[in-house]
Amino acid sequence: MKRYSLLRLIKEGFSGQKGWEPAWRSPDPKPRYDVVIIGAGGHGLATAYYLAKNHGVRNVAVIERGWLGGGNTGRNTTVIRSNYYYPQSAAIYDFALKLYEGLSRELNYNVMFSQRGMYTLAHSRHDMESAARWVGAMQLNGIDAELVSVERIARAVPILDVSRAARYPVWGGIYQRRAGTARHDAVAWGYARAASALGVDIIQNCAVSEFVFGGGGRIIGVETSRGRILADKVGMAVAGNSTVLADKAGFRLPVTTYALQAYVSEGLKPVLDTVVLSLATGLYVSQSDKGGLVFGGALDLYPSYAQRGNMPVLRGVVSAIAEQFPSLRRVRLLRQWAGAVDVVPDSSPIIGAAPVGGLYLNCGWGTGGFKAIPAGGWMLAHHLATDKPHPIAAPFSLDRFRTGALIDEAAASGIAH
């Protein structure tokens, strides 16, 4: 891999830009690997990168049914934060945030991580009491959450309607300074390029049809549209399609697949230099570097594998924008899409060994997987390489649905995930 640098840019400028090379190799699959990862989204690619980088396991393939980063990695609203309630959640999401802070340098690829901060809006006395409790918990978890006044929010977000007559009056909120956004595609591309440079094979347009079972019912590979690929261990990071693969492996997961919509408006001059989330409407919004307002809201109302959303939820989210940001009422939507997200009853991820030997899981991130990509990859790589859970990932084993040791962020933090 030739490194990207200012010097290189200047050199290529003088030589007609002819010296650039593809960011990653596209080899044919080998018949056998030490590890095969299913799913070339952020989590799968990060897993392969950290397997090679942290553990020296370089005989690795990442196989992808469609195209690299074409699932939820390319469909989210790019928000990164770690303001969670439970210590286990704060530990893993802040681990991810810290890795994001150094990721552009680590990967030699600009992921455009912009720590522009995030305001979570409280809309009533009760919201404020909850917010105070959450901030206390977050601070005990070592997270930089602050309780902020409505005056401070009004200064930071002048387009927000904080008047007494507002449909959703603002009483104050929670601020996390280190939160922000990153370029979602760049995260996938950066991990792919860095993993490929360390010897990882990235194989796109390669759908898994069946698992290959060896002695004792252990999984020893996969049948794909590009032939049989054997592996000592198989990892899967396929989000909304997790139960489809679990079916093929012969076990069940506590995962339900929903459509989560996202929207982008036409490009505007800069009007919003932070991230805003409303506890009342579930709306979250930021402005991309291109000028489009990137926003989303709640899940669709029933399970769906279709990567498109339904109209009632779209109407609700757009109504929230119109009520809370009156000056944006006439802004037009440019695009709308959805991702198939893997929702778990306690809104916490599932990381670790599957009930079937030879298979390892990274799923259940639900609506918040993008922010966790570096941690999800790091944790799954650790488990694949050492056959033991990383201490931060241990509470997130599938076993918690048998023991009852849930990490119930869904009920705890009151924040859309």
Add this chain to the structure above:
Amino acid sequence: MLLIECPWCGPRDEIEFRWGGESHVTRPEPHVGDDVWGDYLFARRNPKGVALERWQHEHGCRQWFNIARNTQTQAILAVYRLGEQPPPEFRPVPGR
């Protein structure tokens, strides 16, 4: 936007309804152990294809009923009452 055929009220807009989870989940006998109980509480079929689901006409007659729905196309393939079995072509393969 789905048009859902409530067995009592006829075709109504999806916003009047509430999705209520997988149908035909059978509560196990007491003292079955953590594995079976955990499966009963949390493991779901989550099919990519035809799902058998409970729905409630929440903003209408408030009755519960069953729907067979394709989770990829959103096509509603059958509506049947609580306590009834799904049409044979939609019954899940045993073992799941």
